[in-house]
Amino acid sequence: MVKAYDYIVADYAGNKVKVNGEEYKVGACCVDLLNSFNGPEEEKAFEELSLRIREESAVLESDVIPQEALDALGADIVSLLRLVKNVHPFTAFAADTQLDAVRGAFSADDAIRFRRLYNECCVTASYTGMSPYEVLRENRPDLDAKLFFDMAANSLKLFKNLTVLYGELYLDFIYSKRKIGALADQFCALPKADAEHMMPIAFETLPKVATQTKTQFVKADFSGRNKSQLANRLYFSRYIDFIFYDFYHGLGFGHYPRKCEICGKFYLKTDSRPQRYCSGLSGITGRNHRVLTCRAVGKRRGEKERAVNDSILIVYKRVRDGIRQDEHRGNISAELSKFAKIEAQNCKEKAIHDTAYANGAYVTDMNKDRFYAAAPSGGFGSA
Ligand SMILES: [Zn+2]
Structure with a gap:
């Protein structure tokens, strides 16, 4: 046999x-x-x-x-x-x-x-x-x-x-x-x-x-x-x-x-x-000294990431909407609006990839008047 x-x-x-x-x-x-x-x-x-x-x-x-x-x-x-x-x-x-x-x-x-x-x-x-x-x-x-x-x-x-x-x-x-x-x-x-x-x-x-x-x-x-x-x-x-x-x-x-x-x-x-x-254990200890599963750690990291990104986006959207409104009301030219929107976008990208910047200078940098002022001199100017 x-x-x-x-x-x-x-x-x-x-x-x-x-x-x-x-x-x-x-x-x-x-x-x-x-x-x-x-x-x-x-x-x-x-x-x-x-x-x-x-x-x-x-x-x-x-x-x-x-x-x-x-x-x-x-x-x-x-x-x-x-x-x-x-x-x-x-x-x-x-x-x-x-x-x-x-x-x-x-x-x-x-x-x-x-x-x-x-x-x-x-x-x-x-x-x-x-x-x-x-x-x-x-x-x-x-x-x-x-x-x-x-x-x-x-x-x-x-x-x-x-x-x-x-x-x-x-x-x-x-x-x-x-x-x-x-x-x-x-x-x-x-x-x-x-x-x-x-x-x-x-x-x-x-x-x-x-x-x-x-x-x-x-x-x-x-x-x-x-x-x-x-x-x-x-x-x-x-x-x-x-x-x-x-x-x-x-x-x-x-x-x-x-x-x-x-x-x-x-x-x-x-x-x-x-x-x-x-779904195994991560070796990372959470509250109550309990070892967390990898899924739990991943979920927390995801939430943290999302929360940070959300606050960056809120500031960005407010400034971008302000620029649109200025253009719509005829306060700025279309070229200046385009320039300022690109500046705002760059600022947002930098904040997403650099936590220290997001928590620091980002909020003051993200300012439409600052972008207008940074436009090339003799450039678009006001409408
Ligand atoms: Zn794992």
């Missing part, structure tokens, strides 16, 4: 995905990838473990596999999973029962004996003209030959799948993090976050193909109103295939990672509202 932990088995239904019993919004795993690792030390440990699993996996090609090598592989995969235990979907793989299963698969006493006997049968078969199956049945009538061959083949397949998934994991992380991170930056700069603007640069930046080993329809239970759903089950033997699939699938539902302007972490954007902050 193929164990669940040697593939990323993902059930997709609508904008949700279920991996090993855990349910996420599609695209959420990309956000976790972008936020993964606290600092370079964690990343270094991850790199060393993953690359070592890759090297160690070479032993699986030999006829006789030493048990110590299998023990080392199992232990390294368990350590690696512990490092990514907060990164979806590996959260589902790093549960104690799953880790025990990985350890058990590699350290099972029988595994190595199976392999050795299997190899002997193959060697005998090669010079007797019998099949390995027949060799086994003749020499070991006590064993269930079919079950034995299944187990021998499956254990090797399991080892290989595990070492591909985890031996490639570091390189997969680095590559997909760079690609998806760059894309998230580009999305941020778009005039409009919709499929028309996003899809072309997504296809330009990311690999187009996500390879699945196999796929089937299953009934899966999800949260919410429609509990039981028909889900499309996909088996991913490499993380990179899963994560790009998750990204594209998420994008199809308008989900994509976006960087929070307050805390700098990524969050999943799931609608088109012009929201620039995540």
Whole structure:
């Protein structure tokens, strides 16, 4: 039997995905990838473990596999999973029962004996003209030959799948993090976050193909109103295939990672509202010494900005209306009116970009008589 932990088995239904019993919004795993690792030390440990699993996996090609090598592989995969235990979907793989299963698969006493006997049968078969199956049945009538061959083949397949998934994991992380991170930056700069603007640069930046080993329809239970759903089950033997699939699938539902302007972490954007902050904690303390969420901090900043801009605009509008009125009544020429209006506008722009100026000289500077007086000498004059 193929164990669940040697593939990323993902059930997709609508904008949700279920991996090993855990349910996420599609695209959420990309956000976790972008936020993964606290600092370079964690990343270094991850790199060393993953690359070592890759090297160690070479032993699986030999006829006789030493048990110590299998023990080392199992232990390294368990350590690696512990490092990514907060990164979806590996959260589902790093549960104690799953880790025990990985350890058990590699350290099972029988595994190595199976392999050795299997190899002997193959060697005998090669010079007797019998099949390995027949060799086994003749020499070991006590064993269930079919079950034995299944187990021998499956254990090797399991080892290989595990070492591909985890031996490639570091390189997969680095590559997909760079690609998806760059894309998230580009999305941020778009005039409009919709499929028309996003899809072309997504296809330009990311690999187009996500390879699945196999796929089937299953009934899966999800949260919410429609509990039981028909889900499309996909088996991913490499993380990179899963994560790009998750990204594209998420994008199809308008989900994509976006960087929070307050805390700098990524969050999943799931609608088109012009929201620039995540709902996590900002680390900034408000009244009552409570830590504020990034949204609360963003809202306050927005309000402050708006309030300041509003008071600037009130002063500006009063002066501009005064200039219009003077022109209308024939007190000033059209040229002088135009000149004064441009001056007033410049004054307003300066105040918006310079808080000290807005709170200081702005109010005295914003004066129509001052603008009239500043007009080029011998210029427009009064009407
Ligand atoms: Zn935030």
